[in-house]
Amino acid sequence: MYAVVTLQDSDEVMVAPSHWLSSDKKQSYWPPFRSSEKCMEAVQKRLKPETGGKPWEKLNISFHKEYDSFGKAKEGQKEITEQKERSFLLATGFPGMLKRQRPESTQDMSKNPLPTPSTSTSRLSADDKDDLLQMLRDIKSKVQENSSMLKKLLKVNTASEAPSSSSLSTEDVKTSLNLPLRTFEDVARTENELRNATTRQKYVKYLSRIGGLGPKDVIKNIMQQVLTDNLAMEFNWQGRGDKKPFSKLILTDVIRDAASKHSVMKKDCETEIKTYLWYTIDRIGRKRPRVCEGVTSELTPPTLLDSAFQSEIGMFFLDD
Known part of the structure; x- marks a missing residue:
């Protein structure tokens, strides 16, 4: 079994073997590899979450759904990622792009009508909208990257500064x-x-x-x-x-x-x-x-x- 989760530190939607998740599905072991290829291999092969007998770090997650195969989990990952992107675009004030990106049925549109795009947005050509959409994705990615880096720095500083009852102070x-x-x-x-x-x-x-x-x-x-x-x-x-x-x-x-x-x-x-x-x-x-x-x-x-x-x-x- 595989699960689709969002890593809370980086807001990335990822696939993880179900046995990496904690019983309450609020945390997951995560491989310490820098190479994305090695991480992907660890997920696909459902490796035991440890290196040299030492367990991997547990990360806080938001659980979405479980699947019985890696392929189906990847499809679910893509779908959830697109949903998050659409939510992000709506929040940033560019809902008009979503009509072209993922058209909805007339019945769904009548139930949940999208806000009317602004005049300036509707005048953009298809290429301009693609460029703008990519720019927004790049901005979102950079914000997530910086946020993740800041959280890690704060975590390291907090750990180094916090006194331990079982050891001498620095x-x-x-x-x-x-x-x-x-x-x-x-x-x-x-x-x-x-x-x-x-x-x-x-x-x-x-x-x-x-x-x-x-x-x-x-x-x-x-x-x-x-x-x-x-x-x-x-x-x-x-x-x-x-x-x-x-x-x-x-x-x-x-x-x-x-x-x-x-x-x-x-x-x-x-x-x-x-x-x-x-x-x-x-x-x-x-x-x-x-x-x-x-x-x-x-x-x-x-x-x-x-x-x-x-x-x-x-x-x-x-x-x-």
Whole structure:
């Protein structure tokens, strides 16, 4: 059995296997695939609503009707979609188009007469009306897309901000991880901790809660939580000059894993980390009052940090 439902978040009319629906038919499991082809395949094959043993997310739905085959359900989906479009056009003040789009019988018209089209609308040619109808559909689609995106953003923000009774608050977790790191001793200690898989996952989970709009924003927000600017100034990606190589840290892999939760690709992640480290001095200069021309006099002396850092982590920083 297949059901035709409307996903409330996006207002899309979709077909779903009946066993995906909750008993009250107010929710439905929905595949997490980005590809529409994979989603369609999951529906047609009536797959079990889980991936790797983990159940899919449940979405709020409006139930319409059940059908005994996928083909009939697709026909029902098309019919319900057209009904929703006609309702939308009526609500937007273009009922005259509906006569041409789906003519009704004389008897039905007498029972439920459509409003008389305005003079300006009736003067439009058939091609103009088709163009206008498509424009309205595009507008409706864009409104639905934006509405869905906004709801997801609000859902993510609410989930990240809401305190959990079974776990530490975000600020408590940050404190327990001793972030941001301020010295090379902090980095050495953290590198040792990250060799433990459970601790590493704890860091990934915390940093993945830090979002942003696009790769640049995500990496900037994560890096600000991980390193102070004074410490970030002592690193660059490859460790050229008198800098330490950030690319060789286990912490860098942790940042990649956290950023990947926000669909930041590995290449983009590395590019944004390089950029962040490169502009550290500029950030420090903007934050501090310009009492003198340079800012290095107020920074932690690198020579004192170097010896402790190298003794704790080892000599792999000297390979470059």
